[in-house]
Amino acid sequence: MDKSNLLIIIASVSIFISVLLAVFLLTVKTRHRVSNVLFAVFLILNAIDICDPLFYGMEGGPSNLGMFKNMFVFLQIPVFYLYVLSVCYSDFKLKPQHLLHVLPFIITNLTLVPRFYGVDTASKIFFIENRQNMIELKFNHILLHVQMIIYFVAVFRVLRKSKTLYLENYAGKSISSYNWLFQFTVILCIVYSIALLKNILKFSEYVHISEEIKAGLLLLSLFIICWYLFKALNHPELFRNVDSKLKLVSELVSEEKGNEESAVSDIEYNEKLLRLKNYMTEKKSFLNSSLTIQDVSGEIEIPVRELSLLINHQLGQHFYDFVNTYRIENAMNMLKDETKSKVTILEILYEVGFNSKSSFNTAFKKHTGTTPTLYRKNL
CATH class of the missing domain: 1.20.1070.10 (Rhodopsin 7-helix transmembrane proteins)
Known part of the structure; x- marks a missing residue:
């Protein structure tokens, strides 16, 4: 030919x-x-x-x-x-x-x-x-x-x-x-x-x-x-779209610096942070696999803009990582629980709010330095 x-x-x-x-x-x-x-x-x-x-x-x-x-x-x-x-x-x-x-x-x-x-x-x-x-x-x-x-x-x-x-x-x-x-x-x-x-x-x-x-x-x-x-x-559903009207935290921070009146006091900051953490631990909203910052904002009555600055800027974490921290902590407790020794890791990851094994393994290793399987074995 x-x-x-x-x-x-x-x-x-x-x-x-x-x-x-x-x-x-x-x-x-x-x-x-x-x-x-x-x-x-x-x-x-x-x-x-x-x-x-x-x-x-x-x-x-x-x-x-x-x-x-x-x-x-x-x-x-x-x-x-x-x-x-x-x-x-x-x-x-x-x-x-x-x-x-x-x-x-x-x-x-x-x-x-x-x-x-x-x-x-x-x-x-x-x-x-x-x-x-x-x-x-x-x-x-x-x-x-x-x-x-x-x-x-x-x-x-x-x-x-x-x-x-x-x-x-x-x-x-x-x-x-x-x-x-x-x-x-x-x-x-x-x-x-x-x-x-x-x-x-x-x-x-x-x-x-x-x-x-x-x-x-x-x-x-x-x-x-x-x-x-x-x-x-x-992978028929490859993407989850975001709203183009959303602003990056870096843009919000720049706007805050240009507006002296918007400065938040330490007392107000600590009060909002406590409200957020109490909500995450008591309501366990992180179990919702499709949780958004808008959902949390509506529940704890903190404007999305302020909440975004609180988590992404002042706490130094993306909202994605912030929520995953609670999910991983919950997963670690389940892995430690002897009464749940027969519960598979796949069942655990879905129960704590993840919807894929790869994202769970990545987040778990980032948080603990090891894989879920090795973590359970070393207990």
């Missing part, structure tokens, strides 16, 4: 899986409709991008459709950025201003009108054969690389902020879903960085190396799509 046939097979499999997953995302009934649609669009754009071996096998030469197809790459990262926003924030909605993300795509196509889209086939062939000297293609490649850098920086900032907001306001599911999305973004960043190198070599004397890298990227795309499909099937 020659190289061209192999690439056609790889491209065909990748496109089939991408389209299949996109159709599933578009048809499945879920409350995460916007997220599903955005990722389906991302998969379709990816399928369009990797169909070169199939497309050029059918096209006799350069064409407007072929060039237009290549320009869809300018939509991939913006769509992925919007997807990340939609899975991180529960109140995310597509708005007219999001159409601004389409501007690079429009600009790049407009630059190609005079000397490619609007000329005959012979001129198109000349344009492609001399692509290394064509200012339009150089401009488009520079714009693409600048776009990649800006959007990936924006995505990592969104992930960092949403993860921090979750830790400061929620004590439910583990943050493994955010870690997974971070990993997926890092892998995409690596892939696009390799693509950047490929594009640079495309305008040098090492065009043959550029083609080899292109073949490798095609194969890598197949593995990434399969990996995502595996994750999606095994």
Whole structure:
């Protein structure tokens, strides 16, 4: 089997899986409709991008459709950025201003009108054969690389902020879903960085190396799509969204410093702290696996803003870790209880408010320095 046939097979499999997953995302009934649609669009754009071996096998030469197809790459990262926003924030909605993300795509196509889209086939062939000297293609490649850098920086900032907001306001599911999305973004960043190198070599004397890298990227795309499909099937509920209107504690602290009248006395601070601790020990609200800082605020009648500053800033703990401390202490007492020696660790973790073994083990080891199993054995 020659190289061209192999690439056609790889491209065909990748496109089939991408389209299949996109159709599933578009048809499945879920409350995460916007997220599903955005990722389906991302998969379709990816399928369009990797169909070169199939497309050029059918096209006799350069064409407007072929060039237009290549320009869809300018939509991939913006769509992925919007997807990340939609899975991180529960109140995310597509708005007219999001159409601004389409501007690079429009600009790049407009630059190609005079000397490619609007000329005959012979001129198109000349344009492609001399692509290394064509200012339009150089401009488009520079714009693409600048776009990649800006959007990936924006995505990592969104992930960092949403993860921090979750830790400061929620004590439910583990943050493994955010870690997974971070990993997926890092892998995409690596892939696009390799693509950047490929594009640079495309305008040098090492065009043959550029083609080899292109073949490798095609194969890598197949593995990434399969990996995502595996994750999606095994973890259908990957994310727990946060409210984008929430403020980071660092922002609240800055606002407090600018407002001298909001300073809290030691007596008031100690009174609120005592109220909070009494509530946690007496009501045992930490047993609620989906507990939020808003829930606690309503019960002890301390405004969310003040409670957030109390826990996340003055106590020096994220709300997530603060609640887990009570859960772990309760779990330790159960592990010490001889009458519960036959109760499994899995049963204990669910009883104290955790909803996954991995998050329980991580929190337990962070609190005690050992695993639940070893802790029970060493008693």
